Amino acid sequence: MIDPKDKNLPVIDTEDSQASEHVKLSRRLFLGGSAALVGGAAAMGATMGGALMPSVAHASTDAKHTVGPGELDEYYGFWSGGHQGEVRVLGLPSMRELMRIPVFNVDSATGWGLTNESKEVLGENAPLNGDCHHPHMSMTDGQYDGKYIFINDKANTRVARIRGDIMKTDKITTVPNCQAIHGLRVQKVPYTKYIFANAEFRMPHPNNGLNMDDVEGYYTMFNGLDAESMDVAWQVIVDGNLDNTDADYTGKYAFSTCYNSEGAIDLPGSMRNERDHLVIFNIERIEAAVKAGKFITLPGSDVPVVDGRKGSELTRYVPVPKNPHGINTAPGGKYAVANGKLSPTVTVFELAKFDELFADKIQPRDTVVAEVELGLGPLHTAFDGRGNAFTTLFIDSQVCKWDVEKAIRFYNGEKVDYILQKLDVHYQPGHNHTTMGETRDADGQYLVSLQKFSKDRFLKCGPLHAENDQLIDISGDEMKLIHDGPAFAEPHDCMMVHRSKVKTRKLYDRKDPTFATTVAMAKKDGITLETDSKVIRDGNKVRVYMTSVAPNYGLNEFTVKQGDEVTVIITNLDEIEDVSHGFCMVNHGAQMEISPQQTASITFKADQVGVHWYYCNWFCHALHMEMRGRMLVEPA
Numbered sequence: 006m007i008d009p010k011d012k013n014l015p016v017i018d019t020e021d022s023q024a025s026e027h028v029k030l031s032r033r034l035f036l037g038g039s040a041a042l043v044g045g046a047a048a049m050g051a052t053m054g055g056a057l058m059p060s061v062a063h064a065s066t067d068a069k070h071t072v073g074p075g076e077l078d079e080y081y082g083f084w085s086g087g088h089q090g091e092v093r094v095l096g097l098p099s100m101r102e103l104m105r106i107p108v109f110n111v112d113s114a115t116g117w118g119l120t121n122e123s124k125e126v127l128g129e130n131a132p133l134n135g136d137c138h139h140p141h142m143s144m145t146d147g148q149y150d151g152k153y154i155f156i157n158d159k160a161n162t163r164v165a166r167i168r169g170d171i172m173k174t175d176k177i178t179t180v181p182n183c184q185a186i187h188g189l190r191v192q193k194v195p196y197t198k199y200i201f202a203n204a205e206f207r208m209p210h211p212n213n214g215l216n217m218d219d220v221e222g223y224y225t226m227f228n229g230l231d232a233e234s235m236d237v238a239w240q241v242i243v244d245g246n247l248d249n250t251d252a253d254y255t256g257k258y259a260f261s262t263c264y265n266s267e268g269a270i271d272l273p274g275s276m277r278n279e280r281d282h283l284v285i286f287n288i289e290r291i292e293a294a295v296k297a298g299k300f301i302t303l304p305g306s307d308v309p310v311v312d313g314r315k316g317s318e319l320t321r322y323v324p325v326p327k328n329p330h331g332i333n334t335a336p337g338g339k340y341a342v343a344n345g346k347l348s349p350t351v352t353v354f355e356l357a358k359f360d361e362l363f364a365d366k367i368q369p370r371d372t373v374v375a376e377v378e379l380g381l382g383p384l385h386t387a388f389d390g391r392g393n394a395f396t397t398l399f400i401d402s403q404v405c406k407w408d409v410e411k412a413i414r415f416y417n418g419e420k421v422d423y424i425l426q427k428l429d430v431h432y433q434p435g436h437n438h439t440t441m442g443e444t445r446d447a448d449g450q451y452l453v454s455l456q457k458f459s460k461d462r463f464l465k466c467g468p469l470h471a472e473n474d475q476l477i478d479i480s481g482d483e484m485k486l487i488h489d490g491p492a493f494a495e496p497h498d499c500m501m502v503h504r505s506k507v508k509t510r511k512l513y514d515r516k517d518p519t520f521a522t523t524v525a526m527a528k529k530d531g532i533t534l535e536t537d538s539k540v541i542r543d544g545n546k547v548r549v550y551m552t553s554v555a556p557n558y559g560l561n562e563f564t565v566k567q568g569d570e571v572t573v574i575i576t577n578l579d580e581i582e583d584v585s586h587g588f589c590m591v592n593h594g595a596q597m598e599i600s601p602q603q604t605a606s607i608t609f610k611a612d613q614v615g616v617h618w619y620y621c622n623w624f625c626h627a628l629h630m631e632m633r634g635r636m637l638v639e640p641a
Contacts, residue, residue, distance in 0.1 A: 070478065070487050072099040080440055081502045082453070083140040083154055084474075086110075087495035090135030092156055092167060097440070097501055098451060100476055100490045108165045108174045109135025109158045116597025117174075121572070121606045122519055126177055136160035138497045139189040139249075142169070142506075143197040143232060147254050147338070147445040149506040153232065155200050157189040164189065164202055166235055170510050175519070176235040181306035183226045183240070184208055188249035188332075191232070192288075193444070194256045199238065199288070200230040201259045203247035207268070211304045220270055227261060227286060227313065239295050241313035241320070243284055244268075246275075249331050249385075253356050254338030254445070260285045260354075262329040262343055263322075276347065280324040283332065283343050283354070287363055290319050321362050323369040325352045326376070331385035331436075335394070336447035340374070340409055342394060344383040351383050351396060352376045353413060375416035377423065379405045387439040389449030389479055393425065397434035397454060403427045404434060404454050404477065406484055428484045430475055432458040436498040439479065443500065452477040452484070453499055455492070463491050472496065511582040513602040520604045523574055534576045534604055540564075547611075549573045553586045553599060555626035558619075562635040565611045571636075574606040575599050579625075587623035590636065596622055611638045 072078055078096030081103075086093050090110030094103045111118035111133045118124070118133045127133065135158040143153040154167040162184055166176040180186055183204030191197040207223035209216045216222065227241040227250075245263035252259040263282050265275040291311060294300060300309035313320040326348035334341045334356070343352040353375035361367045382399030389395070396405045404427070411423035437454045441447050459473035471491035478485040513519075515535070527534050530541045530548060538551040538559025547569045551559035553576070565571055577586050577599040588607065589596035595609040611617075621632035 070098050072096070072101075077504070079504060080451070081504055081507050082499055083142070083502070084492070084499040085137040085140050085156060085497045087138075087493075087497050088134075088136055089494050090133075090137055090158065092137065092140055092154065093496070094172065095499075097453075098476060098488070100474070100488050104172060106167055106172050106174065108137065108156055108167070109133065109161070109163065109177070113596060114598065116605065116607060119595065119607055120597045121608055122523070123174075125522060126174055128177065128179075131163075131177070131179075132161055134160060135163070136495075138187060140498065140500055141189060141191050141200075141443070142500060142502060143191055144193045144444065145196045147193045149441070149444055149446070149502050150196075151502075151506045151508055153197070155189060155191060155232075157186040157202060159185050159187050159205070162186050162204065164200060164230055164235070166232075169507060171513070171517075171519075172509060173519070178230060178235045178237065180204065180228050180230075180237055181308055182210065182303045182310065183228070186228070188247060188261060190251045190259070192256060192259070193252050193334075194254055197232045198256075199259075200232050201250050201252060201261075201286075202228040202230060203250050203261050204228060205246055205248065207246060207265075213304075221268060223268070223270075224314070226310070227259075227284070229288075229291070237308045239291060239300070240308055240310045241286060241291060242310065243320070244314050244322070245281060245284075247284075248329065251332045251334045251341060253334060253341070253359070255356075257288055258285055258356070258359050259288060260332060260341065262325075262332045264328040264330075264346075276328065279327055281327060281329055282322040283325050283329065283352075284313070285321045285323065285359055285362070286313065287319055287321075290363075294319060321359075321369055323354070323372055325373075326350050330383075333386045333388070334443075335388045335409065336390045336442065336445055338445075342386040342396075342409075344386055344396060346382060346384060346399075349378045349381055349383065350376050351379055351386060351394075353409060353416075375409075375413040377407075377412045377416055379407060379424065380427070384434070385436050387437045387442045387452060388447055389439055389442070389452075390447030391449050393449075393479075395437060395439065395452055395479065395484075397430075397437045398427075399433050399435065399457075401427075402430055402432045402434065402456075404430055404437065404452070404484065406479075426484055428477065428486065430454045430456055430477075430486070431462055431473055431489075432456055432460055438499055438501055440501045441503055446503070448503070450478075450480050451501065452479045453501065455496060455499065457495075459491065462489055474499075511601075512580060513600060515602055517603075523604050523606050527574065534574070535578065546570045547572070550576075552576050552578050553621075553632075554578045555584055555586070556621070556628035556632040558621075558632065558634050560634060562637060564637040564639060566639050567611060567614050567641040569611045569638075570608060571611050572606055572608040573619075574604065576604045577601055584625050585623045586625050586632070587621050588619060589622040590619045591617055593617065598623055611636065614638045614640050 080097040082095035084093040092106040107117035151169045185205040187205040188203035192199045204225045246265040248262040250261040266281045269275045295309045326345045328347040330346040331344040355374045358372040380398040380401045386396045406426040434454045440450045456473040474490040476488035541548040579601045585600045617636045
C-alpha cells in the first residue's frame, strides 16, 4: 500500500529555477499539410452541431517551444515501447528520447534479462518479450506522485511496475485465469491502492482442452492488483471482451469499455450488435464480497474471483454504440467519455449518477448526459482542464477539439456549436494525451497524438515504416502542430508528467532493495561488497566479487576451471553521477551496467579453456579502454 506520508515520495519542487511557463524547444521547422473539406464532410459537420474549421497543420515558430543547449524540458513523457517490451522516456516539448527502460525485453546495454537481479524480477521461466500498451503513474489525491509507473504486457498477460526514483523495473506479475492484459489505469484517490487491468480475450474455464467448443461458456475478467505488493487482489468475471479502463475521482468506481457483447469468436460475429456496453465496477462492493468469502477460486490460483456478469450487484452495464474503445475521465471528475470506434459518436457520462445507478434509482442509460457525433473512428479523448476535449478520429486522420458542456446542451436540444476545431494529423491516430491530463492538474499546454502510420512523413527505410508521434500546442484557442517524431514498433500509448512530479536519484542508495539477494549471498560468503575483491569457490560454482572505481576493477584477473558456473558480482564505488561502469566477458554472452553505488551480478558458464578478457563496456574515464582484466580457464 502506498503511504501518502512516505518520506521517500518525490517532493514537488514548485520553485524549480529552471522551470518556465513553457520551457523552450529546439525542432526542425516543417510545413504542415492541409486538406480540403469535401461537401460530404462539411454536411456531416453540420449534423454534428459544429462548424468545421479548416484542417490546417500550423507550424509554430514560437520561442516557448524551444529547448536550447543546456536547457531542460518541462515535461517527462513515458511512452510504451510496444513490441519492444520496454518503456521509453522522452522530454517535452523537445520530443528528445532520454532513456529506455527495459521491462519485458532483453537489453544487452544494461544487462536486463541477463543479470541475476533482472532475472529475479522477470522470473526464471518468463518469456523475454512483450507487447507494452498503457503506461500510467501512481497518484495521491488525483495527482501524480512520481513513485511508480505501471505498464501492461498484452502478449503474456503481465503487469510490471517501474520505480520512479531509479527508473528501473522492480516487479512483474503474471495475471492468472485470463489472457491478454490490455487496458490499464490506476486508482486515483485517495491514493493508488489498486492497478486496474483488463483481460481482453474470453476463454474457457478451466482451460484444460476439454471444453474448447463451449464458446458460450467463455469469459474474461477485470483485475485489481495491489500496487505495493503487485499481487492480484481480486478478479471480476464480465460479459464481453474488455477493452480500455479508467477510474473516477472518488475511489469508488472503475469502468471499462466492452466490445463483442455477442460473445462471438469471429470478426463478423463481434460486430452484429449496434450497441455494446460500458461496465462499471463498484470497488467497495467487490472488496466487501471478497471479505465476506463470496468468491470462488479457479484451478491453479488462489486469487478470489467474483461474478460481475449482467445482473450482479457488483457491476452495472450501460449500453453504448458500437465496439467502444477508449474510456477517459475528465480532470474535474464530473464526466467520463467513451469513444465509439465503429460509431461516429462519443458518449458522455455524469459520474455522480453512478451512485443512483447502483442504488437502482435510475436506469443505466440515465447516466448518459450526451452522445454526439464528432467524426469517423473516434478512439481516445484527452482534456485540457478548461472544459475542452480532444478526440482522435482514426478514419478521418484528425484530432477533434470540442466543448463538453456545449455538447451536453446540444444533446438536450439546444442549437449550439460544440465542435471547435479539427486538425489534420498524419496518419490514423490512436491514443492521445495532454500534459497532466489524467489528473486534477491538467494544464492544457501540449497534446501528443500517436499515429499508426507515417507514410510520407520521414525518409523511407524499407518496407517497414516508423509510426509518427506528433506534438500539438493546445495552449491557445487553436491547436497548432509543432513537431513530428518517428516512433518504432507500435508504441501505442504515452503519458506526460510535469518534471516537478519526478524526482530521481543521482546515485544508488547502498541499502537499495535491488541488492537484497546479492547482499545476503555476500554476507554468507563473508564478503563486504564495498571493500572486498575476492574469489569464493563452492564446488564447481565460483563467485567472483570485485569493486570498480574508474578506471580499474578490483581484480585484474581470476582463475576458474572449465565447466565452472561463474557468478561475477561488481560494486561500483564511484560517487559521481554519470560514471557508470560495465562488465562484458568476451565470447560468453555476459554483459551488464553497474551505475554509481550499484551492485550487479551476472552468471555464466566458463566452458572454454584459455584466456578470456573482460572489459568495461560503458565509457567511464579517459583510460576507459584500459579498464579490463583476464579470466583464466584451466582444463577441468
